[in-house]
Amino acid sequence: MEDTNQTGPIHFHFRPFSKLPEVQVLIFVILLVLYVVSISGNVSIFLLIWVSRGLHTPMYFFLANLAALEVFYSSTIAPLTLASVLASESTLISLPGCGAQMFFFIFLGSADCILLAVMAYDRFVAICHPLRYSVLMSWGLCVRLALGSLLLGFILAMQLTVLIFQLPFCSSSKEISLFYCDVLPVLRLACADTRVHEATLFVVSVIVLTIPFLLISLSYVFIVSAILKIRSAEGRHKAFSTCSSHLTVVLLQYGCGSLIYLCPSSSYSPQRGRVVSVVYTFITPVLNPLIYSMRNRELKDALRRAATRFLF
Structure with missing residues (x-):
């Protein structure tokens, strides 16, 4: 009851990865390398698409937007995580900061x-309606789709965050079981009924994960059907190569997110949450540029030309 009536500023702290200094240093080095590689890879893809006129197509426009999102997404989590890993004492974060x-x-x-x-x-559209591609995927539509993704993400994030941080937080420990302020660990620190908030989180998860994944799956049913009708083996290989990069990223992103946000909150495990969170906050942003650069011939050719111009 003493915590319920406290009027001072509220701070949280993150659960350390380990209490052994040697292990902490090792974890710091690994996470720092992943963060630097992620930023370098995604910035390189963004700049490469920006300067290469041959890549100024809708597909690479969306890829550049994805790379930019990954840069900001990683930077939201990584700097504070690295600081808390290396700190000798628990790193505090204020309620507004969280x-x-x-x-x-x-x-x-x-x-x-x-x-x-x-x-x-x-x-x-590119594979199933190639002759109408330039008409269906106009630059105006591409910009609206990219802005629409940002706008829908902004609205969902604002509603969920405002709803959660109206709760009273009175736990004596105020220790977040992860290395950043995620929804479920923060909800566990509230001293109020959170069933409405958990239901809202589930609805948001369905909008963000389930519905897009179903649309992606439906698109790929038509895509695979169209690819199998291509007579040229080289044409089929090029189409499959283009789509396999995207599909690999989709499975990584949606698979990790579903393990956390589409499972019942009562079955949430901090240990599992921490492992999966490391995957989609540090490892996935590293894999995205690697997957696209290795599987995409046009991107590799543009990178080779850009490197040649830079060196010679």
Whole structure:
């Protein structure tokens, strides 16, 4: 009851990865390398698409937007995580700071997932309606789809964050079981009934994860059917190569998100949550540029030309 009536500023702190200094240093080095590689890879893809006139097409426009989202998404989590890992004492984060981090995490993560569905639609039009592609995927529509992804992510993040941070927080420990302010660990620190908030989180998760994934799956049913009708083996290989990169990223992103946000909140495990969170906050942003650069011939050719111009 003493915590319920406290009037001072509320601070949270994150659960440390380990209490052993040697392990902490090792974790810091690994996470720092992943963060630097993620930023370098995604910035390189964005700049490469920006400067290469041959890549100024809707597909690469969406890929550049995805790379930019990954840069900001990683930067929302990584700097504070690295600081807390290396700190000798628990790193405190204020209530407004935690709310801001949660908002940008939900906003950018939601926009990321919605944009992947937009990219699947772009591939569907390119493969199933190639003769009408330039008409159906006009630059005006591409810009509206990209802005729509950001707007929907912004609205969902704002509503969920405001709803959660209206709760009273009176837990004596105020220890967040993850290394950033995620929804479920923060809800566990509230001293009020959170069933409405958990239901809202589930609805948002369905909008961000389930509906886009179903649309992506439907698009790929038509895409695979159209690819199998291509007579040229080289044409089929090029189409499958283009789509396999996107599909790999989709499975990583949606698979990790579903393990956390589409499971019942009563079955939430902090240990599982921490492992899965490391995957989609540090590892997935690293894999995205690697997957696209390795599987996309046009991107590799543009990178080779850009490197040649830079060196010679």
